[in-house]
Amino acid sequence: MKAIILSVFNDRSGDFNLRTKDVFGIQEHGIENFGQHSVSKKELEPHDHNDQARDLIENEAQSDKNLVESVDPEEHIDERVESNSDSCLGKYIYVHDIPSKFYKDLLQKCGSLSNWTNMCDFASNSGLGPHLPNFERVYSNTGWFSTNQFLLEVIFHNRMKQYNCLTKDSSQASAIFVPYYAGLDVARYLWGSNMFMRDSGGPRPNLQSSIRNEIIDQCRDARRKCKLLECTSGPDKCHKPVFVMKMFQGSVFCLQPPGDSLTRRSIFDSILAGCIPVFFHPGSAYVQYLWHLPRDYTKYSVFIPAFDIKNGRVSIERILQKIPRQKVVEMREEVIKLIPKVIYADPSSRLETLEDAFDIVVKGVLERVDTIRRDMREGKNTSFDYAEKVSWKYNLFGTVEEHEWDPFLERGQM
Numbered sequence: 001m002k003a004i005i006l007s008v009f010n011d012r013s014g015d016f017n018l019r020t021k022d023v024f025g026i027q028e029h030g031i032e033n034f035g036q037h038s039v040s041k042k043e044l045e046p047h048d049h050n051d052q053a054r055d056l057i058e059n060e061a062q063s064d065k066n067l068v069e070s071v072d073p074e075e076h077i078d079e080r081v082e083s084n085s086d087s088c089l090g091k092y093i094y095v096h097d098i099p100s101k102f103y104k105d106l107l108q109k110c111g112s113l114s115n116w117t118n119m120c121d122f123a124s125n126s127g128l129g130p131h132l133p134n135f136e137r138v139y140s141n142t143g144w145f146s147t148n149q150f151l152l153e154v155i156f157h158n159r160m161k162q163y164n165c166l167t168k169d170s171s172q173a174s175a176i177f178v179p180y181y182a183g184l185d186v187a188r189y190l191w192g193s194n195m196f197m198r199d200s201g202g203p204r205p206n207l208q209s210s211i212r213n214e215i216i217d218q219c220r221d222a223r224r225k226c227k228l229l230e231c232t233s234g235p236d237k238c239h240k241p242v243f244v245m246k247m248f249q250g251s252v253f254c255l256q257p258p259g260d261s262l263t264r265r266s267i268f269d270s271i272l273a274g275c276i277p278v279f280f281h282p283g284s285a286y287v288q289y290l291w292h293l294p295r296d297y298t299k300y301s302v303f304i305p306a307f308d309i310k311n312g313r314v315s316i317e318r319i320l321q322k323i324p325r326q327k328v329v330e331m332r333e334e335v336i337k338l339i340p341k342v343i344y345a346d347p348s349s350r351l352e353t354l355e356d357a358f359d360i361v362v363k364g365v366l367e368r369v370d371t372i373r374r375d376m377r378e379g380k381n382t383s384f385d386y387a388e389k390v391s392w393k394y395n396l397f398g399t400v401e402e403h404e405w406d407p408f409l410e411r412g413q414m
Contacts, residue, residue: 087164087165088164088165088167090174090366090370091165091174091366092165092166092167092169092172092173092174093160093163093165093166093167093173093174093175093176093177093362094166094167094168094169094170094172094173094175094176094177095160095166095176095177095179096176096177096178096179098178098179098180102179102180102181102185103153103157103179103180103181106181106184106185107123107154107181107184110123112188113184113187113188114187117148119148119150119151119184122146122147122148122150122151123151123154125145125346126154126155126158126346126347126348127147127151127152127153127154127155127157127158127347128145128147128151128155128344128346128347129145129146129147129148129151130145130146131144131145131146132144132145132146132241132242136242136246138241138242138245138246138249139245143346146241149265150183150184150187151184152183152344153179153180153181153182153183153184154181154184155344155347155358156344156358156361157179157181158347159344159345159347159358160177160179160358161347162347162350163362174366174369174370175362175365175366175369210257210258211257211280211306211309211310212257214309214310214312215255215257215280215309215316216228218309218315218316218317219255219316221317222316222317225317226317227247227251229243229244229247241269244266244269245269245272245273248266248269248270248272248273248274248275249273249274249275251273251275252275252276252328252332253275253276253277253278253302253320254266254270254273254275254276254277254278255278255280255316256270256277256278256279256280256284257280257281257306258280258281258283258284258306262281262283262284262288263283263284263285263288264284267284267285268342268343271335271338271339271342272339272342272343274332274335274336275335276300276301276302276328276331276332276335277300277301277302277335278301278302278303278304278316278320279297279301279302279303279304280303280304280305280306280309281306281408282303282405282408282409283408283409285297285301286303286396286405287392287395287396287405287409290364290395290396291360291361291363291364292338292341292342292357292360293338293341294334295396299330299331299334300331300334300335300338301331302319302320302323304316304319305408306408307407340354340355340356341355341356341357341360342357343356343357344356344357344358345358372384381394383395386400389409389410392409
């Protein structure tokens with residue numbers, strides 16, 4: 001069977017001419033200011049893993065030095081807190097001091113973090129990865145990187161170094177940040193030849209039957225209205241962002257069935273391209289990203305229950321064709337507004353007019369801590385009062401009553 005990683009529906013009527021090269025250049029969204037680095041020919045050439053690890057550590061050390069000089073990191077925390085005491089009230093964060101083997105040392109071993117991927121490439125630029133060249137004019141000219149999703153811990157840590165309300169006094173902190181790169185640490189023991197070590201993170205429930213084959217069949221039946229990116233159809237197309245983004249940019253709807261997990265990396269790639277995501281499981285986005293995405297999911301996405309696809313009760317093509325054109329235009333505008341909320345700014349730069357994903361997460365954590373404390377003082381319920389398998393309902397709706405998504409999110413379905 002051919003390996004197919006994504007499928008998208010495309011409207012060829014010409015009414016939807018919002019190209020993503022325009023999206024990437026919108027100044028009011030501040031996209032052009034998310035990084036101002038140029039890429040050299042040398043950066044695009046392959047390197048020896050040992051050299052890359054050494055260069056990475058040197059670059060990280062220089063990056064930390066630059067942060068010290070330009071954005072007042074930990075050495076000047078006390079001065080910064082004193083000058084911002086009023087604005088930082090209730091926002092202080094304490095960074096836990098842990099052994100370097102849990103974070104920095106892992107990056108020194110970047111060449112051994114994955115059996116298939118050279119993580120040294122992706123660990124560069126504070127975890128953002130290599131710069132994306134714009135030879136085919138798919139992106140804006142600066143500020144875009146080929147980022148590996150498993151490097152988010154590194155990116156988040158480097159962004160935390162910029163946070164204005166860091167404190168050395170843990171008693172003042174509303175939240176504590178532990179810079180443990182758990183994902184990178186555990187990845188060394190997954191999918192390897194050491195069966196005993198792998199079989200020990202324990203048994204887990206059987207996964208629900210995939211609907212990808214049914215979606216692929218429907219896409220092929222739709223012919224010109226649907227496109228598939230087939231990994232075997234070209235020179236490593238599935239691992240080159242330019243091919244993925246070109247397809248997304250030329251499409252109106254992007255189908256996002258669950259992959260290895262309920263959430264796929266291409267969900268966020270499609271949002272960056274201004275393509276409306278089509279979900280088949282509420283766990284793919286709706287119950288996970290309450291801080292980043294609108295609670296009214298109909299504003300920016302389409303939901304088609306996976307059960308209906310599996311049972312052959314619905315046609316994806318017919319459902320999407322029934323959506324009024326004006327509604328589609330409004331949904332695409334909403335998707336474009338989401339772009340800053342799902343990307344991370346270059347840690348070597350500063351945002352002035354926008355909040356990126358890091359800012360939203362920190363604000364969300366602090367607000368949640370404050371809400372939980374207040375509710376506990378007043379004797380009100382919190383999400384901790386409910387079993388984890390139903391806490392999503394409390395967080396999303398403020399109640400744990402029966403909901404139409406229960407069959408999706410019962411134990412064994414997540």
